[in-house]
Each structure stands twice: as structure tokens, then as C-alpha cells.
Amino acid sequence: INNIARYSNARGHSMGNLNDDNPGLFLLNASGERIHTYYKSFRWLMDFGSAEYQAYWLEAVQADMIDRPWRPDGIYVDNCMPTWASYFCERPAKYPTDAAYTAAMHSFQTGMAAGLHALGLKLCPNTGHSTDAAGFAANLALDADPNYPDFLCEEGAFVHGWAGDGLFYPEDKWKRQIDLMVLMQNSGALMRSHVNIPEGGSGVDNYGRAFTYWDALWYAMGSYLLGKNDILDTAHWTFSNKIDMYYKLYWYDEYDRIDLGEAVGNYQVTNYGGKNIYWREFDKGYVYINPTTGDVTGIVLPAPCKQLSHATINDDPATFGDVTSINLDVHRAAVLIKSASVGAYVVGRHLFYNNCYFDGDDPGPNSNDDTAIATDKTALLANQVATFANYTSYWRGVNGIMVDIKNPAGTPTATDFEFKVGNDSSPAGWVAAPAPTSVTVRPGAGAGGSDRVTLIWADNAIEKQWLEVTVLATVNTGLASDDVFYFGNAIGETGNSPSDAKVTATDAVDVRNNPHTLGVNPATIDDACDFNRDRKVGPTDAVICRNNGTSGPTALQLLVLIVNQAPTADAGPDDAITLPADTVSLDGTVSDDGYPLPPSLTTTWSKISGPGTVIFGDSSAVDTNATFSAAGAYVLQLEAHDGELSDSDTVQIDVIDPTGIFFDDDFDDNNLNGWTTLAGSFETYQFLSEPGYEVHPLLYDSRMRADLTNPSLSDTVYISFKIRHTYGAPPGGGGPGYKHGRMWFVDDTGAGF
Numbered sequence: 243i244n245n246i247a248r249y250s251n252a253r254g255h256s257m258g259n260l261n262d263d264n265p266g267l268f269l270l271n272a273s274g275e276r277i278h279t280y281y282k283s284f285r286w287l288m289d290f291g292s293a294e295y296q297a298y299w300l301e302a303v304q305a306d307m308i309d310r311p312w313r314p315d316g317i318y319v320d321n322c323m324p325t326w327a328s329y330f331c332e333r334p335a336k337y338p339t340d341a342a343y344t345a346a347m348h349s350f351q352t353g354m355a356a357g358l359h360a361l362g363l364k365l366c367p368n369t370g371h372s373t374d375a376a377g378f379a380a381n382l383a384l385d386a387d388p389n390y391p392d393f394l395c396e397e398g399a400f401v402h403g404w405a406g407d408g409l410f411y412p413e414d415k416w417k418r419q420i421d422l423m424v425l426m427q428n429s430g431a432l433m434r435s436h437v438n439i440p441e442g443g444s445g446v447d448n449y450g451r452a453f454t455y456w457d458a459l460w461y462a463m464g465s466y467l468l469g470k471n472d473i474l475d476t477a478h479w480t481f482s483n484k485i486d487m488y489y490k491l492y493w494y495d496e497y498d499r500i501d502l503g504e505a506v507g508n509y510q511v512t513n514y515g516g517k518n519i520y521w522r523e524f525d526k527g528y529v530y531i532n533p534t535t536g537d538v539t540g541i542v543l544p545a546p547c548k549q550l551s552h553a554t555i556n557d558d559p560a561t562f563g564d565v566t567s568i569n570l571d572v573h574r575a576a577v578l579i580k581s582a583s584v585g586a587y588v589v590g591r592h593l594f595y596n597n598c599y600f601d602g603d604d605p606g607p608n609s610n611d612d613t614a615i616a617t618d619k620t621a622l623l624a625n626q627v628a629t630f631a632n633y634t635s636y637w638r639g640v641n642g643i644m645v646d647i648k649n650p651a652g653t654p655t656a657t658d659f660e661f662k663v664g665n666d667s668s669p670a671g672w673v674a675a676p677a678p679t680s681v682t683v684r685p686g687a688g689a690g691g692s693d694r695v696t697l698i699w700a701d702n703a704i705e706k707q708w709l710e711v712t713v714l715a716t717v718n719t720g721l722a723s724d725d726v727f728y729f730g731n732a733i734g735e736t737g738n739s740p741s742d743a744k745v746t747a748t749d750a751v752d753v754r755n756n757p758h759t760l761g762v763n764p765a766t767i768d769d770a771c772d773f774n775r776d777r778k779v780g781p782t783d784a785v786i787c788r789n790n791g792t793s794g795p796t797a798l799q800l801l802v803l804i805v806n807q808a809p810t811a812d813a814g815p816d817d818a819i820t821l822p823a824d825t826v827s828l829d830g831t832v833s834d835d836g837y838p839l840p841p842s843l844t845t846t847w848s849k850i851s852g853p854g855t856v857i858f859g860d861s862s863a864v865d866t867n868a869t870f871s872a873a874g875a876y877v878l879q880l881e882a883h884d885g886e887l888s889d890s891d892t893v894q895i896d897v898i899d900p901t902g903i904f905f906d907d908d909f910d911d912n913n914l915n916g917w918t919t920l921a922g923s924f925e926t927y928q929f930l931s932e933p934g935y936e937v938h939p940l941l942y943d944s945r946m947r948a949d950l951t952n953p954s955l956s957d958t959v960y961i962s963f964k965i966r967h968t969y970g971a972p973p974g975g976g977g978p979g980y981k982h983g984r985m986w987f988v989d990d991t992g993a994g995f
Contacts, residue, residue, distance in 0.1 A: 291346025316364025407445025464575025
């Protein structure tokens with residue numbers, strides 16, 4: 243939906259048309275004129291933040307798109323930028339600040355989500371702006387709202403073709419899009435990447451570097467895989483040519499041929515010579531990304547791998563040679579499959595409901611247990627935060643776990659595992675779990691022909707807490723390192739709150755509102771209200787819920803297994819200004835991993851040193867300006883703090899008085915071309931020796947001799963450069979090019995030596 247028309251024709255709308263009956267719904271600029279979008283002069287900006295227009299919009303959409311012989315699944319709403327965009331339209335007078343504009347757009351999107359949900363439809367606003375801090379925060383605020391939209395679209399993800407052949411974002415902006423996929427808990431993230439070159443073609447990016455269509459595809463695909471939330475499965479992505487991105491569905495061989503398995507935790511960052519390489523491990527391989535502005539060589543891989551490429555995507559990786567390190571150029575991605583030489587590895591971690599309807603109510607291990615696997619549950623791994631996807635509400639607790647091991651070296655037994663239980667985010671302090679009653683192995687029964695190890699515990703031996711399973715690296719398993727994962731249990735919990743796992747009256751209401759019977763509508767295995775997994779939801783489940791109520795301290799705790807990384811602060815390059823200009827723009831950069839939760843990153847500019855006072859435009863903004871009261875050298879600091887850890891960086895700003903110039907650089911002693919002409923007379927400057935060098939009167943240059951014998955030190959401004967002699971050998975020997983010291987001087991004419 244780009245517009246709802248009805249400017250002069252109501253078309254049956256109960257509120258009439260817009261021009262004649264609702265002129266107050268048009269947003270106006272500061273001059274009182276209606277605002278139109280810059281790229282469509284007939285498309286007017288309406289008051290999306292008002293309840294009246296929201297009601298008008300919903301009625302119009304229902305008439306045009308819902309009350310029809312065909313019925314859509316939902317509505318895609320264009321131009322829902324969460325922050326005001328100067329490229330899009332004039333700023334509305336009603337929403338004069340960014341905060342006011344953002345609040346109004348938030349009201350529109352959440353209000354329309356509630357309205358469409360009441361009609362059984364989904365909402366997908368095209369929000370975008372996920373690369374800037376304000377837009378990133380606004381998208382997360384939408385995701386956290388009780389009336390969150392079903393999807394949030396980013397129409398320019400990772401690389402886009404709206405500027406030249408292809409624009410690749412700076413690292414900090416690119417990282418925000420990755421982190422948005424990681425952090426979104428409710429709305430789906432629709433990430434759309436595109437370039438302005440034909441499939442198979444080549445172009446030049448915004449950094450002046452050549453790239454191909456396939457380079458961009460793999461970079462965008464790798465970026466998506468790096469941040470995709472494997473637990474909630476809320477991120478979606480597409481890549482295309484910009485020219486027909488709205489009219490054609492693209493499908494590439496990569497989508498069919500690349501199988502990395504489940505992700506092993508979130509992405510990680512390794513620094514190589516000041517360049518950050520982002521990578522993520524999967525059960526079957528790795529993804530590496532270089533979003534920086536410098537090529538990186540010698541990236542050491544955790545294990546031998548087979549490197550895939552577009553040119554070889556349809557070849558058998560088994561025929562590829564092993565690689566143990568890779569090189570990554572700027573804005574390139576690498577996708578690697580773990581080599582067979584890696585040996586054994588875990589390819590599946592499952593929880594199943596032992597001794598229930600789905601396995602024939604059989605408490606022992608057998609192949610029927612496969613049909614009792616909780617298909618909606620996944621193992622919680624390191625560097626993840628627990629959700630309802632990681633714990634069950636089964637009335638018998640955690641009583642069945644399966645581990646699929648590919649290429650085990652032997653037959654695993656109970657001694658090849660360790661088990662602990664606990665209910666806080668510090669598993670190191672947990673206690674030993676009850677031992678399983680049986681450990682059995684079914685060769686070839688697991689994912690991809692792996693061996694399936696089934697572990698069974700006595701009913702309710704592990705309940706209302708978390709179980710940590712460690713598959714040890716032993717002679718039998720053949721693993722190179724231990725594999726650790728977690729499943730939890732909260733009997734009677736329906737997953738009705740993303741922020742806790744408490745069992746309350748609300749869960750009982752969910753049971754009452756979700757009846758199932760065997761004969762009419764039997765419950766599926768992933769039904770959140772079937773606590774005893776008998777395919778019925780009724781009085782028995784209500785009693786289970788009522789008898790297992792929990793409060794804050796007694797409830798299952800949602801584990802946070804994230805190892806918080808300190809933010810990184812970059813104060814930007816050193817700069818200089820010359821009076822009377824007294825203000826400089828500060829170009830800082832801050833990146834953070836979004837932890838601890840909830841994100842609470844703060845940034846602060848401060849003065850470390852300098853002769854005068856410094857006034858910051860906004861000391862809490864990463865990009866701001868600074869105004870100086872006096873000339874001199876200033877050191878400013880940018881600090882980033884995430885609530886636990888911090889980082890800081892400094893930048894030097896030289897405020898130059900044109901009557902006394904500050905200059906300090908390392909020139910080639912044998913090159914006069916770099917010397918700078920200075921304003922003012924010699925009396926403005928002071929003569930100073932560099933430590934380790936003897937000061938000489940420079941008798942070999944008559945032009946300097948008289949001035950250097952008795953310099954005035956009043957109102958001194960320090961200026962330094964290296965001296966190159968041109969009049970014979972100075973004291974101590976040496977010819978032209980002899981480094982005599984550092985001097986601060988000009989001659990009487992103002993010309994620099």
C-alpha cells in the first residue's frame with residue numbers, strides 16, 4: 243500500500259473524502275503548505291500519527307483489499323520510515339523533532355497491526371533505516387510493542403543498488419542490520435539485498451573497487467547467515483537485481499546446494515591487524531565476512547574445511563582440497579564446509595516426550611521415540627538467550643534427549659556424557675544431574691545418517707529447571723572438543739510471555755481457550771497447552787497447570803548465556819581548524835554486541851586536555867560537534883559504556899591561531915617540498931631542541947643567525963619541523979640532510995625555511 247487515494251472521491255468511505263471532508267488529516271510544512279513526497283508530487287503526506295487518520299486508513303484498506311472475493315494474507319505498507327528522512331519529504335510542522343516523528347510512526351504501525359490482527363491479517367511495514375542508531379532503536383521498539391507488526395522490512399540490507407552499481411555499508415552500519423536480526427524476538431525481519439548490475443555482470447562499488455554480481459550475492463547471503471536467528475527463525479532474506487526486484491522471484495543454486503546445518507551459537511568477531519572479521523560456526527561448516535575497508539590475509543580456520551564458491555557450487559565438495567586458512571578481500575564472504583578430516587561432530591540435539599501418546603506410552607528406548615521429538619524445541623547453546631523454544635511444559639519433566647553424532651569413533655556410553663542441573667545463568671555452579679536410566683545407540687538413525695544416541699531419565703527426575711548436557715570429547719565420541727547444550731522444563735507453562743516462564747492463571751486461561759479432543763481436533767505434538775502429550779487439551783491439563791504454579795523466584799529462569807563483549811569506540815581522525823572558525827564536526831564510531839540485556843549502550847564525549855573550554859553540541863551523541871574557546875591543542879575522548887564494560891578512544895583537535903601556527907609532522911630531512919609557509923614574524927615563535935640533539939646557533943645560515951640569537955618568548959606558539967642544512971657541514975660533521983634538531987621559526991619576511 244503506497245496510498246489509499248480518496249482525495250476527492252470518498253468511494254463510499256464513512257468519513258468522506260480527504261480534500262473536502264478531512265483537510266486536517268494532511269500534514270503541513272512550516273509554511274502551512276501540504277507536503278508531498280519528493281519523488282511523487284501527487285503523493286501527499288497524511289497525519290499518520292493521528293487516531294482519525296488511522297481509522298480512515300484502516301476502513302479504506304478493508305474496503306479495497308479485504309472485503310473482496312480474494313483475501314490476502316496481510317498488507318505490505320510502504321514508506322514507513324521510523325525516523326524522518328530528508329530525502330523523502332519536508333519535515334512536518336506537527337512533528338518538528340525526530341522523537342516526535344518516530345513516536346507518531348510507531349503509533350501508526352502498532353495501531354494498524356492491532357487493527358489488521360483483529361481482521362485476521364498480518365502487517366508488514368517497510369521501515370528500513372536499520373543502519374542508523376535511531377532507526378535501529380525504533381525497529382527494536384516496534385518489535386517489543388505488544389501490538390508488534392508481523393514483519394519489518396529492510397529494503398536495503400547489507401548491499402543495495404540505489405547508489406551506483408552497488409553500495410556496501412560501513413562496518414558499523416552493516417553491523418546494526420546483523421544485530422537487528424539477532425535481537426528481534428517477535429516481528430520477522432525481511433531483509434532485501436540488491437545491486438544495480440545484471441545477473442552475472444560486474445560493477446564498481448562506492449569505494450571504487452570492482453565487484454561481481456556473485457560477490458555481492460555471497461556477501462549478502464553470508465551476512466544473512468551470520469545474523470539469522472536460528473532459534474526463533476524470524477529472519478528472511480532475498481537477493482536480486484534492482485531493476486526487476488519487485489517483479490521477479492530469484493532463486494540461485496546456492497539455496498539448494500549449501501547445507502550448513504544448525505548454527506552453533508551467535509556470530510563471533512576476530513581482529514586481524516585492526517580489521518574485524520565476523521564469523522559463525524554451524525554444525526557442518528562456517529561463514530566468514532569482511533565488512534571492513536581493508537583486505538585481510540591469513541585467517542586461521544578452527545578446523546580443515548572445503549571452501550565453496552559460486553563457480554564450484556554444483557561440484558562435489560569431497561573433491562575439493564582442504565584449507566586451513568583463508569584470505570578475505572573487502573566486502574567479501576566465505577562459506578566453508580567442514581572436511582571429512584574433521585572427524586566426528588554433533589549434527590543434531592533433540593528433546594522428546596518419553597512415555598506419552600506419541601511414542602506409544604512406552605517408557606523404554608525404541609524407534610517410536612523419534613515420533614515423540616518436540617519439533618518446536620531446539621537446544622540452547624552458548625552465547626544465546628533462552629526462549630520458549632528451549633524448554634518444555636511436559637508434565638513428566640525432561641525425560642528424553644537424543645544426540646546425533648556424525649562419524650563417531652566408537653559406540654558412546656553413559657561415561658561419554660556429563661549432566662548438570664540448575665536454574666540460573668551461571669552453569670559453572672550447577673550440581674550433578676540424576677543419571678539417565680538408559681543410554682542406547684541406533685547407528686544411522688540420526689540426521690544425515692548419523693548415529694542417534696538416546697538418553698532416558700526417570701519421569702520427573704528433572705523438572706522445573708535446566709539440564710546441561712555435555713557430550714565429551716572421548717575415544718568413543720571422537721569429537722575434537724566437548725559439545726554443550728541445554729534444555730529446560732516448566733510444567734504447565736504455555737509460553738505466553740517472552741520475558742518469563744512463570745506458570746500463572748493466564749496459562750490456565752490459555753488451556754481453557756484451546757480445547758482439543760482425540761475425535762474432533764486432536765492436539766499436535768507442538769501444542770503448548772497439551773502438558774501431558776495425550777493429544778487432548780482439557781480438564782487434566784488445567785489441573786496440571788493449577789498444581790504447578792510458580793512465581794518470580796520459583797519459576798524457570800530464562801538463561802542468558804551471552805559472554806558480554808566490551809563495546810568499541812573510535813573517536814575518528816585527528817583534525818585541525820583555523821580561527822576564527824571555532825567549531826569542528828566529530829565523526830565517532832561505536833559498535834556493541836547488544837549485551838547485557840536490555841541493551842543500555844551510552845556514549846559520552848569529554849575534554850581530556852587543552853587550554854580552553856569545549857562545548858559539545860550533544861555530548862551523548864556519537865556524531866556531534868565541538869566548539870572551542872581558545873587556540874591550542876585539545877585532546878577529546880569518546881567513551882562507550884554498555885552497563886558493564888566500556889571502551890574509549892581519543893582524538894586531537896588543533897585550534898590554530900593564524901598569527902601563531904602550530905605544526906608538528908615528520909618530514910623527510912632530504913625533502914624541502916613538504917615545508918610549509920607560515921604567517922607572522924619570527925618573534926612569534928620559539929626555538930626548541932629535540933631531546934637527544936644539541937642546539938646549535940646555525941651559523942651556517944646567515945639569514946637565521948641574527949633572529950635566533952635573541953628570540954622573544956612572549957605569546958609563543960610552538961611550531962616544529964626538522965632542519966635540512968644547505969650551507970655546508972654543520973658542527974659535528976655531516977652534510978646536507980644532517981638532522982640538526984627541531985626548530986620553531988620563520989624569517990622576518992614570513993616565508994618558511
